[in-house]
Amino acid sequence: MREKQIEKKLSEEAKKHGGIALKFVSPSFDGMPDRLVLIPDGHIAFVELKAPGKKPRPLQLARHRLLRSLGFRVYVIDSVEQIGGMLDELRAT
Secondary structure (H helix, E strand, O other): OOHHHHHHHHHHHHHHOOOEEEEOOOOOOOOOOOEEEEEOOOEEEEEEEOOOOOOOOHHHHHHHHHHHHOOOEEEEEOOOHHHHHHHHHHHHO
16 A cells, blocks of 8 residues: 555545544645644644555654654554544544
């Protein structure tokens, strides 16, 4: 499965949960996660999508640490099977 297919599934599943998974682009700040997931009741998370078995680059990991230090949830997803659990966890917070 390709990263693009996982990204599409994330968008579909977020919509099923009443939310959206916005493509996140930050031209002046490289290494930011691919998607910003917003679901009802103010739940928000950043999601880095990877092809199966691939890992974030060092700059991406640094951005994840920065976002987490600011109190945001950051997920790295490399399979469609992880999406449901991530959305359930996000809703529970």
